[in-house]
Amino acid sequence: MRPTVRCLVWDLDDTLWQEGVPLPSAVHTLHALDRRGILHAATGRGDHTPALDRHGLGELYLARRFGSHRAPAAVRDLAAALDCPVGLVAFLSGDPVALAEVSSVLPDVRCYPASTVERLPELADFTPAVVLPADRERRQVTRAEQRRGAAEEEHAGTPASFVASLGLELEIRPAEREDLPVAPFLRSGGRMFDTLELCGRHAENGQEVVAASLRDRFGPYGVVGLAVLRGEGTSTALELLVSERVLSLGAAEAFVGHLVARSLGTGRRLVVEFELTTANRALLLLLRFSGFSIAARPAGRMTLAVDPLIPPARRRSPIRVLGEGVRPMRRRR
Known part of the structure; x- marks a missing residue:
């Protein structure tokens, strides 16, 4: 059995929104995986940050790459930003071309079409054998590391x-x-x-x-x-x-x-x-x-x-x- 996914990269253009409103099934998956210690990252053609913050979802996405990036490059960069091996990354997208590119360039990344967003918490790839307190705190620990690193860069002493x-x-x-x-x-x-x-x-x-x-x-x-x-x-x-x-x-x-x-x-x-x-x-x-x-x-x-x-x-x-x-x-x- 292969190890559980540690990071899920969302192509937000086709997976989270429906007419500018978050899909309830997608929001459920976000929170369910977060409670299991699976980190979320986001990519997309446009900047989704204002919409994420408006709907209270910004804290769940620990790394983001928006703009005209090729999907494989975005997935690789996001995995590196979260210090996550590519073999423990999954990619969710509604774009068949993006899914095919990531599968070809990064064969260790597990790719899922947007239609599976509701079922992801039921899949073995996203179900750890045991969920420990340290797993449930993984997002908070990672977010703290990011803020700490940014503060250290700005520190003048x-x-x-x-x-x-x-x-x-x-x-x-x-x-x-x-x-x-x-x-x-x-x-x-x-x-x-x-x-x-x-x-x-x-x-x-x-x-x-x-x-x-x-x-x-x-x-x-x-x-x-x-x-x-x-x-x-x-x-x-x-x-x-x-x-x-x-x-x-x-x-x-x-x-x-x-x-x-x-x-x-x-x-x-x-x-x-x-x-x-x-x-x-x-x-x-x-x-x-x-x-x-x-x-x-x-x-x-x-x-x-x-x-x-x-x-x-x-x-x-x-x-x-x-x-x-x-x-x-x-x-x-």
Whole structure:
């Protein structure tokens, strides 16, 4: 079975409108797919922006290419604008020529005639096996990224001053099962976790899975970090997964700093088993800056630890950490 469509490009000239009014069936499809995390983009010969805004549909179309573009070029540009692989894009149009051109030039794009607009939510291509909270927030996260990027381009100060202006808030809390599917997309200090394994860890007594969610004045980033904590005698073993896209914001450092402070506050030594690769070198630097030192170097790996007797210095951060919801570490029975 091929993967679910992530982005639907609408040729608005022939699919959304009927005598200047949105078709109810098309509006239903817009909202149904949006709730499943499928993003919408728009193309067309004329500028449909005023009409979209007038009918309250503008927020649903995250990228637009209006004008005399050839359909394949417009679809390719819109996919790139939303960072979506072409193989996860679908094209909806009432123009047989445009559909034929896209099928010929971009054979991985799934093409649908306008007559199918009402039935799209029933098709397997548009029906994920599971719809998670992160999927339902995909449009809001993408829109926030767009607004954030535009603001950064207009910012006259330094990158650090722009980060300070974002009003970043990091919520650290017990992970829910709905948070765990993000794990394969996060960077770890060793092997990667899959969702099923983390679900097992989540349910196992004596272990704790913690999630970190980030947001700023533009909106949410989603879950940007997960940590598995396990009591071992007087130590706490930490397995850490973080999003690379927020390393430069200091969010991962704030997450690690919170876990370090919490562990040291209970008198426990925090330990990480780390397998260095080219891909996770930035994560190693993050741990070293957060107070971890190399305690041992077993074959092909290293053991990093924070000594409770030598706590790391507190570092200033532009991020407000909300962590009251994380429960104390449970001991094994």
